[in-house]
Amino acid sequence: MADLRISALHKYYGNVHAVRGIDLEIPAGEFTVLVGPSGCGKSTLLRTIAGLEDANEGTIEIGGQVVNHLPPRERDIAMVFQNYALYPYMKVFDNIAFGLRSRHTPKNEIEPRVRRAAQMLAIDHLLDRYPRELSGGQLQRVAIGRAVVRSARLYLFDEPLSNLDAQLRDEMRGEIKRLHQELGKTMIYVTHDQVEAMTMADRIVLLRDGIIEQAGAPLELFERPATRYVAGFLGSPAMNFIDANLVTAGDTLALRLNDGAGLALPQRRTANLRTRVDRPVVLGVRPEHIGPATQGERPGLARYTAIIELLQPTGSRTYATFDLGGTRAVAELQAHDVSTINQQIELSIDMNRVVLIDPATNRVLS
Amino acid sequence: MTPLAGRHRVRLCLRLVAAVALTLIFMFPIYWLYMISFKTASEIYAFPPKWYPSSFNFDTYRVLFRDGDAATVGNSLIVAFCSTALAMFLGFICAYSLARFSTGGKHLANWIISQRMIPPIAVVFPIFLLYVWFGLVDTYVGVILLYTAFNLPYVIWMMRSYILDVPRALEESALVDGYTRWQVLWKVLLPMCRAGLAATTIFTFVFAWNDFIFALVLTRTEVATYTVQITHYFGGQSNFWAKISAMSVLGTLPIFVVTAFMQRYFVRGISLGAVKG
Numbered sequence: 229m230a231d232l233r234i235s236a237l238h239k240y241y242g243n244v245h246a247v248r249g250i251d252l253e254i255p256a257g258e259f260t261v262l263v264g265p266s267g268c269g270k271s272t273l274l275r276t277i278a279g280l281e282d283a284n285e286g287t288i289e290i291g292g293q294v295v296n297h298l299p300p301r302e303r304d305i306a307m308v309f310q311n312y313a314l315y316p317y318m319k320v321f322d323n324i325a326f327g328l329r330s331r332h333t334p335k336n337e338i339e340p341r342v343r344r345a346a347q348m349l350a351i352d353h354l355l356d357r358y359p360r361e362l363s364g365g366q367l368q369r370v371a372i373g374r375a376v377v378r379s380a381r382l383y384l385f386d387e388p389l390s391n392l393d394a395q396l397r398d399e400m401r402g403e404i405k406r407l408h409q410e411l412g413k414t415m416i417y418v419t420h421d422q423v424e425a426m427t428m429a430d431r432i433v434l435l436r437d438g439i440i441e442q443a444g445a446p447l448e449l450f451e452r453p454a455t456r457y458v459a460g461f462l463g464s465p466a467m468n469f470i471d472a473n474l475v476t477a478g479d480t481l482a483l484r485l486n487d488g489a490g491l492a493l494p495q496r497r498t499a500n501l502r503t504r505v506d507r508p509v510v511l512g513v514r515p516e517h518i519g520p521a522t523q524g525e526r527p528g529l530a531r532y533t534a535i536i537e538l539l540q541p542t543g544s545r546t547y548a549t550f551d552l553g554g555t556r557a558v559a560e561l562q563a564h565d566v567s568t569i570n571q572q573i574e575l576s577i578d579m580n581r582v583v584l585i586d587p588a589t590n591r592v593l594s
Numbered sequence: 595m596t597p598l599a600g601r602h603r604v605r606l607c608l609r610l611v612a613a614v615a616l617t618l619i620f621m622f623p624i625y626w627l628y629m630i631s632f633k634t635a636s637e638i639y640a641f642p643p644k645w646y647p648s649s650f651n652f653d654t655y656r657v658l659f660r661d662g663d664a665a666t667v668g669n670s671l672i673v674a675f676c677s678t679a680l681a682m683f684l685g686f687i688c689a690y691s692l693a694r695f696s697t698g699g700k701h702l703a704n705w706i707i708s709q710r711m712i713p714p715i716a717v718v719f720p721i722f723l724l725y726v727w728f729g730l731v732d733t734y735v736g737v738i739l740l741y742t743a744f745n746l747p748y749v750i751w752m753m754r755s756y757i758l759d760v761p762r763a764l765e766e767s768a769l770v771d772g773y774t775r776w777q778v779l780w781k782v783l784l785p786m787c788r789a790g791l792a793a794t795t796i797f798t799f800v801f802a803w804n805d806f807i808f809a810l811v812l813t814r815t816e817v818a819t820y821t822v823q824i825t826h827y828f829g830g831q832s833n834f835w836a837k838i839s840a841m842s843v844l845g846t847l848p849i850f851v852v853t854a855f856m857q858r859y860f861v862r863g864i865s866l867g868a869v870k871g
Binding site for chain 1: 761763764766767768769770771772773777782785786
């Protein structure tokens with residue numbers, strides 16, 4: 229059974245149409261990540277689910293019950309906030325116990341439950357401290373503890389890691405994912421960080437301008453994006469988009485770039501494209517699908533001679549910027565594939581993995 | 595002793611002397627006021643002045659309590675306490691409404707505080723006429739209502755800025771965790787605003803305690819406050835200095851007590867308001 233079902237949801241702030249007709253179903257036990265740039269409506273959607281904002285149109289069902297008119301406390305949810313939302317005048321123990329006490333949990337149950345939640349999050353040695361005595365990472369653990377100590381049907385996370393530094397964020401990402409596996413509860417997690425979305429989600433819901441751009445498993449969105457927007461949003465460094473024309477080349481099709489270079493498409497990718505010959509398309513290619521050309525070509529690899537303009541070594545990999553058909557593109561190479569700039573290099577592009585986009589609709593051509 | 599340490603010590607001594615001198619200058623009028631209340635008539639008028647009474651003489655206080663004059667201090671306590679409690683309660687919930695729900699639009703808060711700018715003398719006579727009509731002259735209810743109304747804008751303004759400083763997420767988190775709005779108000783917001791509440795309470799109390807003009811016009815005998823009572827001792831022929839000073843002592847005592855008790859919040863509350871207000 230679905231733990232959460234949203235249909236035709238709209239939310240306005242004055243003249244701003246923040247959520248524009250969202251339908252979403254989240255099965256029990258799933259970890260769903262709502263991701264998108266700031267202003268896409270993801271936080272609004274989460275707050276509307278929580279009941280902190282009223283929906284203007286549409287329905288929200290939690291566990292089969294329409295909750296539109298219920299206050300937050302009657303929705304059977306727990307929530308973790310971006311700025312921790314801990315009470316500075318309460319010790320960590322009391323902060324975690326807050327939700328239990330406000331719901332009149334029997335006294336003898338509170339202590340063991342708080343201790344268990346604290347142990348799960350490795351903060352059991354901090355229970356006697358005040359929030360002001362903790363570090364950012366510890367504060368966020370307490371905030372998460374406050375939510376998981378309750379047994380709610382739905383757990384909501386509103387950008388809980390965005391105040392932490394990069395290393396701590398990596399650590400907490402793993403921690404939250406582990407927590408989800410342990411508890412098996414339905415969780416909805418909002419973030420603007422595509423890495424968080426990719427690494428944590430069972431399912432990603434990518435929002436843009438108040439509507440769902442695409443929803444699906446992380447790798448499904450990554451490998452088979454439906455639109456140019458999705459293709460560009462997921463992946464780091466981002467996908468390269470190159471203007472091109474679709475032309476016939478012998479018995480197959482090829483992409484003619486603005487500098488005259490031709491990149492042949494593998495046969496199996498040409499099936500539905502015959503009708504588009506001699507029309508513009510946008511070539512989308514991920515940096516990791518461009519590599520140095522080697523002897524003994526595999527089928528589906530297209531060669532391109534490039535001059536490297538910029539190198540950004542990251543250690544194991546090096547990002548190389550070069551001009552690809554009049555557009556600046558990035559290739560993700562092995563650390564020692566290229567060593568100097570202005571060096572001419574023969575690259576090969578894996579045409580099996582590229583996406584082709586209709587520039588008129590920005591939709592990916594199948 | 596090195597010359598540097600010596601210079602440091604001299605400077606410290608000079609600062610100490612300056613501090614003591616300043617304190618003496620500021621304390622002297624209060625000392626004088628207190629001493630007069632214990633002096634006999636001849637000591638009060640003695641020349642050269644007597645710096646301290648020959649013996650602590652409580653006669654003036656005895657007379658004040660016997661004649662019921664001291665009861666005016668009780669009246670002041672009652673009206674100041676009740677009006678402060680009322681203004682704080684109403685002001686806090688109004689401030690919450692303004693801060694969190696933008697009640698009345700953006701500018702209602704400014705309009706409200708503008709009400710506090712009105713000089714009391716400009717409104718006291720119309721209010722007097724109104725009070726005659728309602729039979730509220732010389733009643734506790736009348737004075738308490740007026741002080742509450744006069745202090746309310748100040749309380750709303752101050753508490754609104756303190757509430758705006760409290761992160762919304764604290765309230766939202768409590769709402770999710772099982773609280774109603776009212777519970778959030780009393781159990782989350784109130785403790786968060788403690789310092790601001792204390793500072794605002796003191797200012798509100800002090801205004802009511804020190805008010806003279808409203809009390810002068812709106813009270814007669816039943817609920818006259820101590821400030822009004824003191825004016826009775828300024829006579830055409832003679833001034834009753836002993837009574838004036840004894841009543842003033844009674845009038846300053848509660849302020850000393852309140853301030854001493856709440857000093858901790860007081861300083862913090864004022865500086866908070868100063869930064870964020």
